[in-house]
Amino acid sequence: xxxxxxxxxxxxxxxxxxxxxxxxxxxxxxxxxxxxxxxxxxxxxxxxxxxxxxxxxxxxxxxxxxxxxxxxxxxxxxxxxxxxxxxxxxxxxxxxxxxxxxxxxxxxxxxxxxxxxxxxxxxxxxxxxxxxxxxxxxxxxxxxxxxxxxxxxxxxxxxxxxxxxxxxxxxxxxxxxxxxxxxxxxxxxxxxxxxxxxxxxxxxxxxxxxxxxxxxxxxxxxxxxxxxxxxxxxxxxxxxxxxxxxxxxxxxxxxxxxxxxxxxxxxxxxxxxxxxxxxxxxxxxxxxxxxxxxxxxxx
Amino acid sequence: xxxxxxxxxxxxxxxxxxxxxxxxxxxxxxxxxxxxxxxxxxxxxxxxxxxxxxxxxxxxxxxxxxxxxxxxxxxxxxxxxxxxxxxxxxxxxxxxxxxxxxxxxxxxxxxxxxxxxxxxxxxxxxxxxxxxxxxxxxxxxxxxxxxxxxxxxxxxxxxxxxxxxxxxxxxxxxxxxxxxxxxxxxxxxxxxxxxxxxxxxxxxxxxxxxxxxxxxxxxxxxxxxxxxxxxxxxxxxxxxxxxxxxxxxxxxxxxxxxxxxxxxxxxxxxxxxxxxxxxxxxxxxxxxxxxxxxxxxxxxxxxxxxxxxxxxxxxxxxxxxxxxxxxxxxxxxxxxxxxxxxxxxxxxxxxxxxxxxxx
Amino acid sequence: xxxxxxxxxxxxxxxxxxxxxxxxxxxxxxxxxxxxxxxxxxxxxxxxxxxxxxxxxxxxxxxxxxxxxxxxxxxxxxxxxxxxxxxxxxxxxxxxxxxxxxxxxxxxxxxxxxxxxxxxxxxxxxxxxxxxxxxxxxxxxxxxxxxxxxxxxxxxxxxxxxxxxxxxxxxxxxxxxxxxxxxxxxxxxxxxxxxxxxxxxxxxxxxxxxxxxxxxxxxxxxxxxxxxxxxxxxxxxxxxxxxxxxxxxxxxxxxxxxxxxxxxxxxxxxxxxxxxxxxxxxxxxxxxxxxxx
Numbered sequence: 001x002x003x004x005x006x007x008x009x010x011x012x013x014x015x016x017x018x019x020x021x022x023x024x025x026x027x028x029x030x031x032x033x034x035x036x037x038x039x040x041x042x043x044x045x046x047x048x049x050x051x052x053x054x055x056x057x058x059x060x061x062x063x064x065x066x067x068x069x070x071x072x073x074x075x076x077x078x079x080x081x082x083x084x085x086x087x088x089x090x091x092x093x094x095x096x097x098x099x100x101x102x103x104x105x106x107x108x109x110x111x112x113x114x115x116x117x118x119x120x121x122x123x124x125x126x127x128x129x130x131x132x133x134x135x136x137x138x139x140x141x142x143x144x145x146x147x148x149x150x151x152x153x154x155x156x157x158x159x160x161x162x163x164x165x166x167x168x169x170x171x172x173x174x175x176x177x178x179x180x181x182x183x184x185x186x187x188x189x190x191x192x193x194x195x196x197x198x199x200x201x202x203x204x205x206x207x208x209x210x211x212x213x214x215x216x217x218x219x220x221x222x223x224x225x226x227x228x229x230x231x232x233x234x235x236x237x238x239x240x241x242x243x244x245x246x247x248x249x250x251x252x253x254x255x256x257x258x259x260x261x262x263x264x265x266x267x268x269x270x271x272x273x274x275x276x277x278x279x280x281x282x283x284x285x286x287x288x289x290x291x292x293x294x295x296x297x298x299x
Numbered sequence: 300x301x302x303x304x305x306x307x308x309x310x311x312x313x314x315x316x317x318x319x320x321x322x323x324x325x326x327x328x329x330x331x332x333x334x335x336x337x338x339x340x341x342x343x344x345x346x347x348x349x350x351x352x353x354x355x356x357x358x359x360x361x362x363x364x365x366x367x368x369x370x371x372x373x374x375x376x377x378x379x380x381x382x383x384x385x386x387x388x389x390x391x392x393x394x395x396x397x398x399x400x401x402x403x404x405x406x407x408x409x410x411x412x413x414x415x416x417x418x419x420x421x422x423x424x425x426x427x428x429x430x431x432x433x434x435x436x437x438x439x440x441x442x443x444x445x446x447x448x449x450x451x452x453x454x455x456x457x458x459x460x461x462x463x464x465x466x467x468x469x470x471x472x473x474x475x476x477x478x479x480x481x482x483x484x485x486x487x488x489x490x491x492x493x494x495x496x497x498x499x500x501x502x503x504x505x506x507x508x509x510x511x512x513x514x515x516x517x518x519x520x521x522x523x524x525x526x527x528x529x530x531x532x533x534x535x536x537x538x539x540x541x542x543x544x545x546x547x548x549x550x551x552x553x554x555x556x557x558x559x560x561x562x563x564x565x566x567x568x569x570x571x572x573x574x575x576x577x578x579x580x581x582x583x584x585x586x587x588x589x590x591x592x593x594x595x596x597x598x599x600x601x602x603x604x605x606x607x608x609x610x611x612x613x614x615x616x617x618x619x620x621x622x623x624x625x626x627x628x629x630x631x632x633x634x635x636x637x638x639x640x641x642x643x644x645x646x647x648x649x650x651x652x653x654x655x656x657x658x
Numbered sequence: 659x660x661x662x663x664x665x666x667x668x669x670x671x672x673x674x675x676x677x678x679x680x681x682x683x684x685x686x687x688x689x690x691x692x693x694x695x696x697x698x699x700x701x702x703x704x705x706x707x708x709x710x711x712x713x714x715x716x717x718x719x720x721x722x723x724x725x726x727x728x729x730x731x732x733x734x735x736x737x738x739x740x741x742x743x744x745x746x747x748x749x750x751x752x753x754x755x756x757x758x759x760x761x762x763x764x765x766x767x768x769x770x771x772x773x774x775x776x777x778x779x780x781x782x783x784x785x786x787x788x789x790x791x792x793x794x795x796x797x798x799x800x801x802x803x804x805x806x807x808x809x810x811x812x813x814x815x816x817x818x819x820x821x822x823x824x825x826x827x828x829x830x831x832x833x834x835x836x837x838x839x840x841x842x843x844x845x846x847x848x849x850x851x852x853x854x855x856x857x858x859x860x861x862x863x864x865x866x867x868x869x870x871x872x873x874x875x876x877x878x879x880x881x882x883x884x885x886x887x888x889x890x891x892x893x894x895x896x897x898x899x900x901x902x903x904x905x906x907x908x909x910x911x912x913x914x915x916x917x918x919x920x921x922x923x924x925x926x927x928x929x930x931x932x933x934x935x936x937x938x939x940x941x942x943x944x945x946x947x948x949x950x951x
Contacts, residue, residue: 005777012776015768016784019828022765023787026825030802031794033809042646074650078657100702103695116699118933123706125929126713128886129906130922133914134709137716141532144712160471162532163518177706235795238888242910245518246477249656255797260376261479262649265801272798279793343897348908353742368898371908384808388815388897522910 038269039063048266066270075254075271082251086233089172090180093229094222096173097180101221105188117185124178132171132242139167139243163245171239176232180225187221220290227286231279251275339364342581345381345389347568348373348522350442352601359588365581373522382407382573390576391585396567397480397640399438400431408571410436415583418590426567426607431639438569439586440607442541445627445635446481446564449525449543451534452555461489461559463535465508470515472534474527477519479652480638481564482509485537488561494636497644506651513658528554539566541604544624556624558631565635567607710926717919734916738924741917746898747905748921750816754901755884758823763877765824766831767869773832774839788833791826799826800893807894814896822894823884830883831876838872874936882929 040063041049051057069075104116123131138144139161146158161167191214199209215222237252249257251271258268344351348371356367370389372378375398381387382402394402402408413419419439426440450458455469464473464485475482484494486505496502517533528536529546536543540556547554570589572582588594596614599606605625612620619625641648717735721728738744772778773785791799803822807814846868850860888903895904902925906918 008776009778012772012778015772015776016778016780018765019769019784019788019832022825022828023790026803026806026821027790027799028787030806031790031798033805034798034802037805074654074657078653081657096702099695100699103699107692107695114937118937119703120706122926122930122933123710125882125933126710126926127903127906127922129888129903129910130713130918131709133910134713137712138709140530142530160517174705174709177702231793235797237797241477245516245520247513247516247519247656249653252795252797253656254653255795257649257653259797259801260374260380262645263376263379264646264649265805268801269798272795272801276794276798283789283793345897370895370897370900373908380804381814384804384814386807386811386813386896388813 034269035273037266038066038273040266041065042262042264042266066267067274069267070271070274078249078254079251079275081248082234085168085172085250086230089169089176089233090226090230092169092173093176093180094225097177097184097225101181101184101188105185106191106193117182120181121178128175129238129242131174132239135167135171135174135243136162139170162243163247165244165248168240168244168248171243172233172236175239176229179228179232183221183224183228184218185221187218187224191217223286223289227283230282234279235275339366340578340581341365342367342391342578342585343389344369344391344585345378345387346371346391346393350393350568350602350604352598355589355594355598355601358594359585362588363581363584365584367585379405379407385575387573388575388577389573390578390582392571392573393441393568394438394571395638396429396431396569397638399569399571400640402571403432403437407574408437409574409576409579411439411572411586412583416587416590418587421590421592421595421608421610423607423609429567429637431637432569438571439590441568441570442602442604442606443565443567444540444604444625445558445631446476446484446537446539446566447543447556447558448485449528449536449538449547449554449556451528451531451553453553454534457555458535459557459560461485461561463559464537465489465512465515467515469535471517473512473516474524474533474536474538475516475519476524476537476539477521479648481537482519483648483652484564484638488559488563491561494564495639495641497641499644499647502644502647502651506655509651509655510658513655519656540624540627541602544622545603547624548618548622558627558634560634562634562636565632565637567637713919714923714926717916717923719916734920735924738917738920743900744902744905744917744921747900747902748925750819750899751885751902754816754819754823755881757820758827758884759877759881761820761824762827762880763831763873766828766876766880767835767873769828769832770835770839774836774842775844788829791829796826796887796889800890803890804893814894814899816896816899818894818896819891819899819901822890823887826890827880827883830879831873834876834879835869835872838869838875842868878932878936881932885925 037048040051043049057063100120104113104120108116136143140146141158141160141162143162145161146155149155150158195217196209196213199213200206204212235252235255237250237256240246240248240250240253246253255268255272255275258264258271262268342365344367346369350371351369356369359365360367372381375395378392378394379398379401381389382392383405392408394408399408413435416439422440426443427435432438448458448464450463452458455463463469464475475485480494483502483505486508487494487496487501490501490505490508492501492505496505518527520527524536524538525542525546527533528538528543529550540558543556547556570586572579576582589598590608592608592610593614595606595608595611599608599611599615599619603619603625623631718730718732719727720731720733769784769788773781773788800822803818803825804814807818812818842865846864847860850864851857855863886903887901888907891901892904892907895901902921906914909915909918
């Protein structure tokens with residue numbers, strides 16, 4: 001009924017109105033302001049340099065100066081490093097998470113599933129900063145791990161674990177693990193074991209069954225997990241500051257430095273928008289993929 | 300319905316738990332204002348972490364009835380950002396030397412009326428009338444100190460030069476401040492140059508030195524440097540004298556602090572009044588209060604940094620007063636320089652800093 | 659040979675016979691595989707919990723700083739209740755988290771409902787808008803917001819923190835509730851309609867109970883995110899609006915005392931309690947006479 005549809009339409013508009021108001025004013029608008037700022041230049045003391053002749057500035061392409069600077073080799077190497085770190089983190093998470101998600105979804109007795117899942121999530125409920133600090137206590141020269149290793153006689157010199165890439169990786173994987181386990185679990189739970197049996201019956205061995213039946217069937221969960229882990233990993237900076245000894249600059253540190261230290265807001269904004277653009281491209285690819293498969297997108 | 304009851308009782312339980320925790324906080328908030336009338340007003344202070352003992356604030360509130368709120372920051376730039384936003388509501392801030400000049404240029408702080416501060420006479424003239432604020436129109440000294448390095452003298456012997464932080468023997472055992480001005484400052488001093496060098500060729504040399512040095516560095520850290528030295532994670536820690544002096548005092552046979560012979564940064568943190576401060580009179584009252592000899596001594600004793608207050612020295616604990624790391628001799632002060640803002644060269648420096656960190 | 663239409667692939671798979679015929683094997687992992695998986699899972703749980711255990715243990719450690727254990731004490735918990743800075747930060751965090759949870763949950767649930775079944779133009783852009791808070795790095799959001807508040811001259815304080823939190827938390831609720839709505843059987847609603855229930859009644863007594871677990875999950879998620887948020891809050895917090903993560907971060911830079919461990923342990927307890935409650939809510943039977951989930 002057209003009247004019913006119109007009523008439905010009105011109700012729907014009313015339902016999204018608060019969202020649009022909040023997001024429109026306190027999200028979209030600030031971002032637009034930031035975008036405008038990214039076309040500006042840093043003033044002598046931070047802040048913005050006033051532009052005398054707007055038309056000349058725009059037509060000369062001056063407004064793209066920050067974007068041009070941001071693709072200089074120095075910065076490209078930083079993005080590359082961030083990308084690489086995010087990829088490794090995501091892969092590690094995937095490899096570590098799949099077996100445990102499989103265990104909870106398929107192997108564990110039904111009455112324990114919720115408990116086991118809850119146990120995965122509970123560490124997530126403590127302060128992220130404090131969990132990272134706990135890793136510092138574990139990994140430092142006079143920390144727990146070294147005390148145990150020295151005491152047990154495994155090594156005679158304390159290992160230099162803190163302030164290394166290794167420590168940063170541990171911190172990152174640690175923080176992102178639940179975000180990979182949960183989507184994997186969701187997919188694995190829906191897995192029809194009968195299909196696996198059929199595959200085995202038809203002569204495939206277990207390895208082949210895994211890669212040619214299980215993995216494709218759980219691909220939605222894998223992809224969702226990859227997205228949920230990859231995106232925050234690209235933009236993070238706290239873990240590399242605390243556990244990495246602030247020795248490396250990742251994209252997140254770069255942006256933070258521009259805003260907090262170099263006080264070059266326009267440049268920082270430009271980098272930030274580029275980072276966002278990369279993520280958007282990835283998400284677009286994901287949307288294309290799910291559309292092709294005819295499955296529901298995340299939202 | 301069963302479910303409604305469960306949900307309601309669950310929510311009730313959670314609310315009780317939350318209220319319990321919040322209630323403790325509310326009690327803590329109400330205590331100082333309890334004694335006097337509410338009309339005495341408020342005072343909002345924005346200051347470095349651990350720069351103001353709570354007892355001093357409580358006594359002030361008890362005396363005047365003014366309710367004091369204070370928030371902390373850990374970098375001058377964070378302070379600048381908040382003031383630049385125009386909507387941070389602070390009445391008293393404590394920027395470092397070079398930041399004072401920037402705040403004046405950006406019209407973010409207002410002139411201080413010396414007539415309203417009788418205790419100004421207590422201030423040591425050696426620390427007044429500096430280049431970053433002639434005649435102290437906008438700022439008054441709060442704390443001052445040096446940026447040298449602390450080190451494990453039991454392991455490394457006595458050190459007296461910046462060359463120690465470039466020495467490959469100390470690979471992986473060095474901590475540098477995560478502060479580009481301070482790190483470049485130390486390097487420039489080791490090259491015999493000024494901290495405020497703007498010559499791009501000199502800066503490039505310094506940057507190259509630092510890029511080579513990076514593999515010797517265990518970590519860059521501007522906050523916890525003293526504890527990291529004390530915990531044995533590093534043998535040399537570039538850092539500010541106050542915190543390093545504290546850990547040295549706890550283990551004097553093992554640790555030491557030095558201002559290298561080539562010179563170092565002399566820094567001064569100063570109290571200022573933001574231009575948009577709303578409780579200016581209360582701010583003056585507080586300023587006058589912390590310049591009283593005994594109060595100032597209480598602050599110094601609590602924080603282990605030197606103040607520029609002369610009569611306070613009578614009440615400062617002798618360990619602090621006689622500690623050359625905290626109250627260095629004139630000769631040491633003579634080797635040191637203030638940091639000044641280098642204007643547009645900041646962008647060049649930031650680029651080098653990024654290159655160094657990106658290796 | 660005429661094969662039935664439903665099994666078009668049988669003739670493509672050669673079926674070995676005799677000695678080479680495969681013995682049908684169960685799809686459920688066999689015992690050594692189970693043990694392997696169980697061991698791996700145990701190791702992962704250990705990895706997840708070692709820092710938590712350390713965190714809790716060291717809240718009872720007499721020593722202030724180092725890894726050395728110097729004796730058991732409740733001292734830090736007692737000192738915590740006199741540490742005004744931390745207590746004020748906790749209060750701020752709880753206030754912000756609670757208000758944010760209520761607002762974000764309501765707004766987000768409404769949005770999810772509209773997206774799941776409404777027909778309206780702008781559906782695509784609403785979805786895109788809801789994606790943004792998750793994609794865009796927190797540091798950009800924080801910087802954009804503080805600039806914005808400056809432009810509109812809104813004073814920074816607890817209100818600006820709440821606004822910021824609500825703005826970026828709506829998306830999380832929307833996603834979770836939408837996922838819950840995805841498997842929702844509309845015929846239940848239609849049945850209720852046919853039986854004479856008005857739209858509000860239908861919503862209250864049919865829709866709401868079914869999506870309640872999703873709403874609760876979303877609310878819990880928002881609560882945690884809000885309590886733990888550092889980056890955005892650090893940009894928009896004003897006088898007296900220091901939240902717990904900001905307080906912790908400033909202490910992390912200067913030197914942590916175990917009071918921080920103590921407060922983290924207490925907060926952990928609080929959230930575990932909240933989860934347990936949420937679990938109870940989820941396991942209650944849905945509309946009277948319906949089946950247990």
